[in-house]
Amino acid sequence: MNQSDQNEFVNSIQSKFQNSSVEFDTLKIEVDSQSWVDTHKTLKAEFDLKFFNWLSAVDWDNDVKIGDAPKEPVTPSFEIISCLSKTNSDDLVISSTKISKEDPQIDSLVEVFGGANWHEREAYEMFGINFLNHPNLKKLYLPDAYEGNPLLKSFELISREVKPWPGEVDVEGMPEDNIVVSEEGS
Amino acid sequence: MAQTMDPNNMPILSEASVSVEIETEDMTLNIGPQHPSTHGVLRLVAKINGEKISSVEPVLGYMHRGYEKLAEVRTYPQVTTLVNRIDWVSGFANEIPFIAGAEKLMEIEVPERAQYIRLILTEMARISSHFVFNGAFPLEIGALTPIFLAMEDRERVLDLLESVTGGRFHPNFNRIGGVKPAAGAGPTTKKDIQDLPAGFYHDTKVAMQKVLEAVDRFEDLIGGNEVFQIRTKNVGVLPKEVAEEYGVSGPILRASGVEFDLRKQSNYLPYDKFDFEIPIGENGDCFDRWSVRTSEMRESAKIILQAIEDMPSGPIQAKVPKVIKVPKGQTYVRAENPKGEMGYYIISEGGLGPYRLKIRTASFSNISILPIMLEGALLPDLIAIMGSLDFVLGDVDR
Numbered sequence: 001m002n003q004s005d006q007n008e009f010v011n012s013i014q015s016k017f018q019n020s021s022v023e024f025d026t027l028k029i030e031v032d033s034q035s036w037v038d039t040h041k042t043l044k045a046e047f048d049l050k051f052f053n054w055l056s057a058v059d060w061d062n063d064v065k066i067g068d069a070p071k072e073p074v075t076p077s078f079e080i081i082s083c084l085s086k087t088n089s090d091d092l093v094i095s096s097t098k099i100s101k102e103d104p105q106i107d108s109l110v111e112v113f114g115g116a117n118w119h120e121r122e123a124y125e126m127f128g129i130n131f132l133n134h135p136n137l138k139k140l141y142l143p144d145a146y147e148g149n150p151l152l153k154s155f156e157l158i159s160r161e162v163k164p165w166p167g168e169v170d171v172e173g174m175p176e177d178n179i180v181v182s183e184e185g186s
Numbered sequence: 187m188a189q190t191m192d193p194n195n196m197p198i199l200s201e202a203s204v205s206v207e208i209e210t211e212d213m214t215l216n217i218g219p220q221h222p223s224t225h226g227v228l229r230l231v232a233k234i235n236g237e238k239i240s241s242v243e244p245v246l247g248y249m250h251r252g253y254e255k256l257a258e259v260r261t262y263p264q265v266t267t268l269v270n271r272i273d274w275v276s277g278f279a280n281e282i283p284f285i286a287g288a289e290k291l292m293e294i295e296v297p298e299r300a301q302y303i304r305l306i307l308t309e310m311a312r313i314s315s316h317f318v319f320n321g322a323f324p325l326e327i328g329a330l331t332p333i334f335l336a337m338e339d340r341e342r343v344l345d346l347l348e349s350v351t352g353g354r355f356h357p358n359f360n361r362i363g364g365v366k367p368a369a370g371a372g373p374t375t376k377k378d379i380q381d382l383p384a385g386f387y388h389d390t391k392v393a394m395q396k397v398l399e400a401v402d403r404f405e406d407l408i409g410g411n412e413v414f415q416i417r418t419k420n421v422g423v424l425p426k427e428v429a430e431e432y433g434v435s436g437p438i439l440r441a442s443g444v445e446f447d448l449r450k451q452s453n454y455l456p457y458d459k460f461d462f463e464i465p466i467g468e469n470g471d472c473f474d475r476w477s478v479r480t481s482e483m484r485e486s487a488k489i490i491l492q493a494i495e496d497m498p499s500g501p502i503q504a505k506v507p508k509v510i511k512v513p514k515g516q517t518y519v520r521a522e523n524p525k526g527e528m529g530y531y532i533i534s535e536g537g538l539g540p541y542r543l544k545i546r547t548a549s550f551s552n553i554s555i556l557p558i559m560l561e562g563a564l565l566p567d568l569i570a571i572m573g574s575l576d577f578v579l580g581d582v583d584r
Contacts, residue, residue, distance in 0.1 A: 024290050024517035052433045054551070056544040058533060067258040068537030071514070081531065081544070083518060087430055087439065087446040094518060094531075115432035118554045126254075141247035141583060150255050160259055 009091045013047065028094040036080070036097050037107045043084050044112060049093060053083035055109065055119035057127045060098075061153040066160050078104050078129060082116075099129070108134040126151035212240055217568075219248045225322070225572075226579030230556070234565060242560040242568075244553065249583040257543040262288050262362060262510050265543070269530075270356040272547060273581035275318050276311035278347065279523045281360040286454050287519035287532045288362050291512045298456070300364040300502040303381065305455045306390075306493050307347060307359070308521075309486040313397055314343045315524035316479045316486075319576045320404050323476060326573040327417045332408055339400040342393045349383045362510055364503030381502045387494045394487040401484045409477060418472035422559050422571035425470065432558075433551035436526025438575060441478045442470035448522035455521075460492045472574035479576070511538060525549050525581060549581035 010027055014020045017039075019030040031039045043049045058079040062069055077098045085092035099106055108131040109116035120131045121140040128149040131137055139146065148155055218229035227248035233240045253272065257265050269284050270277040282304060289296060321336030344354045351357035351366070359366050367381050408414055424434070426442040439446060447464045449457040465481035467474025512534040520529030526548025535541040552575050559571055 024515055026517045028516070050427075050430045051435075052431055053527070053529075054433065054531075054544065054546045056531070058542045067539060068535060068541065070535045070541065071537070083529075083531070083546070087426075087444045090448070090451045092518070113431055114428075114558075115551065115554060118550070139247075141250040143247070150252060155255075157255065157259060 009047075009089075013093060016042070016046075026094060027092070028096060030096050030098075033080075033097045033099050033106055036095075037109060037112060039095055040082070040084070040109055040112045043093060043095070047093070049084035049086055049091075051085045051087050052113035052115035053085050053092065055080070055082040055116055055123065057081065057123045057129055057151075059127060059151065059153045064153045065156045067153075076101050078127060080106055080123070080129070082109070104128060105130040105132055107132050108137075110134055125149065128152070210235065215565075219245075225577055228553070228577075228579055228582070230568075232560070232565075232568070237565050239560050239563050239565060239568060242557050244556050246583055249579040251584065253584045254543055254545055257540055257545075259539065261538045262512055262540070265540070266360060267356075267358050269545070270358055271580060272545065272584055273315075273523065273525060273528075273549070273578050274355055275578050276315040276524045277353075277356045278311040278351070278359065279308050279315075279521070280528065281358070282308055283454065283519045283521040283528055284530045284532075285360045285362060286521070287517055287530045288510075288512055290517050290519060291515045291532060291534055292362065292506070292510075294363045294504050294506060296364060296504055297501045298498045299381075299500045300504075301456055302493055302497055303350070303365050303502065304360065305457065306490050307350065307357070308455065309490050309493075310343050310347050312486045312524040313483050314340045314347070316483045317343070317400075319479055320408065320476075320483075323573040323576070324408050324414060327414070327570050329408070329411065329414060332404065335400070335403070335407075339396065342396055346386070346390060346393055349386065349389070350381075361503065363506040364501070367502060387497075390490060390494055394491050397487045398484060401480060401487075404480055405477075409473075409480070415473065417567075417570050418476060418574065420469065421472045421567050422563065422574060423469060423471045424555065424559060428555065428558060429470075432555045434526070434555055435551065436523070436548050437478045437482060438475055438526065438552055440464065441467035441474035443468060448520060448527060452520070452522075454519065457489070459496075460489045462486075462489050472570050475574040475576075509538070511536065512540070520546070523548055525576060525578065526552055545584055547581045547584060549575075549577035549579075550584070553577050553582060 010022060013027060013029065017029040017031065021028055058081065060074045060079060061076045062073050078101060079096055079098050082095045083092060084095070106129065108120055110120070117136065118140060120134055121137060123129050124131060124137055125139040125142050126149055212233040212235050215232045215234050216229070217232060219227040229245040229248065231243045231245060253268050256268055260268065265284060266281050269280045272280045317336045317340035321333035324332045347357065348354045351359040365381065424438065424442050426444050429439050429442050429444070443466055445464055445466050450464060462485045465478045465485065467478050514534055514536040516533045518529055518531045520527050527546070528548055529546040531544035531546070532540050533542040560568055563571060
């Protein structure tokens with residue numbers, strides 16, 4: 001990998017998109033949800049990012065049923081994240097946009113990248129995000145009758161209801177500790 | 187009768203039969219989820235017109251285990267146990283990008299020896315994965331012999347993996363900051379530590395020599411077989427533009443003539459220290475996809491032989507805190523796995539586990555082109571095309 005080529009690419013992206021950052025070698029641009037499709041058209045045509053890598057979403061919420069809540073309070077929203085890359089160098093761009101949770105909808109990328117089809121179907125079933133103008137927006141993994149969106153932070157994991165957070169019970173104690181634990185439990 | 191027939195003036199059968207037009211209806215053929223050629227539980231709903239496929243709809247989810255949700259309720263060291271089981275044919279290779287991502291967020295410098303051990307074992311996972319392909323693909327299109335040879339050859343590589351990690355399929359060998367030491371070897375940060383079993387270098391040399399012989403034999407036995415060539419050449423041609431648009435990566439992309447391999451382009455492991463080639467195909471058909479993978483085994487064996495020659499000494503574990511806490515940040519780390527690009531987008535909020543872990547797997551994108559590749563193909567070619575994509579359902583459904 002050529003370091004100067006990499007910097008040139010980062011600079012050209014950063015001069016085009018104001019809201020961009022490089023964090024831990026990952027170039028990320030944040031755009032408005034209205035210009036989501038246009039951004040991808042620009043990245044594909046002007047920056048030669050023709051390889052559609054993946055698309056997914058994040059549920060930002062302070063009220064987390066399982067797992068760790070964010071340390072600092074966040075504004076509840078859905079963040080849509082896509083990754084485009086090249087097939088002649090290591091360059092890649094993470095694009096991100098935020099949409100409201102009340103009415104989660106965004107334009108589909110299928111007309112720009114056919115490969116977005118399955119990724120958007122997955123985000124639709126896992127988060128309940130509605131992708132407008134998608135040719136075949138139905139569940140990908142889950143059964144048709146399944147209710148709920150599993151990757152939402154408000155979605156509980158039944159196994160964790162039965163067994164608490166693994167950090168507390170995972171470390172095996174010494175044999176004498178076990179006796180104490182079993183006495184407490186009985 | 188034979189004497190009266192002029193070869194330049196033969197009646198064309200198709201023209202002769204056109205005179206009657208019959209209204210036909212497409213038939214729906216359900217393939218899977220328990221079909222031997224679907225590598226697990228993939229279901230295809232195919233509409234066929236005689237022998238011709240008019241459309242195919244893959245139905246996924248029979249192997250969906252919800253790893254992205256499960257990762258949110260696990261600590262970082264616990265997630266490696268999960269990711270082993272994504273692509274179970276090359277479990278070791280799945281750990282590398284996740285561990286590298288966590289190390290990047292924690293800004294840990296991994297000792298060189300640990301990186302070499304990771305590299306050697308990743309390449310062994312690649313060889314064992316391609317052995318399975320070299321057995322299963324000919325089997326699916328009717329050649330029974332190669333699977334027996336491939337399984338025997340793969341066993342030598344799995345034995346080596348087992349001798350180091352203790353596991354044949356799910357090693358769970360990588361630790362944040364390094365690799366697992368041999369049992370009873372003492373503190374991991376001391377200067378020299380027993381990490382590889384006795385006789386490992388010698389055994390590896392012997393096994394890699396056997397791999398090189400096996401590749402020669404496969405190229406002769408499978409690639410030189412006329413029936414195999416007829417079944418695979420010019421079948422399922424994938425243009426590189428379509429492959430790029432759908433995120434198809436790994437040997438399938440290279441078979442379509444794109445010279446892209448993260449081992450050369452990226453720096454997640456010290457591959458730049460070794461001399462190896464990237465095999466690429468010309469036509470992007472099933473035969474090229476077979477030939478690229480088979481040539482890759484030879485290159486992987488070459489890398490392993492070079493790596494054990496100049497193996498550095500030193501510690502195998504960097505200094506890490508007792509309780510692994512990853513600072514707040516986001517990163518995407520990817521690696522060239524046997525089946526293609528695998529990557530993890532880690533969003534850390536500073537807790538014991540990731541706030542969100544997006545798992546990008548190769549097989550998911552690789553089989554998303556099935557509806558395009560199979561449209562207009564013949565039904566017997568469906569098995570050849572599916573087999574040449576070399577997917578694992580755990581890698582598709584996660």
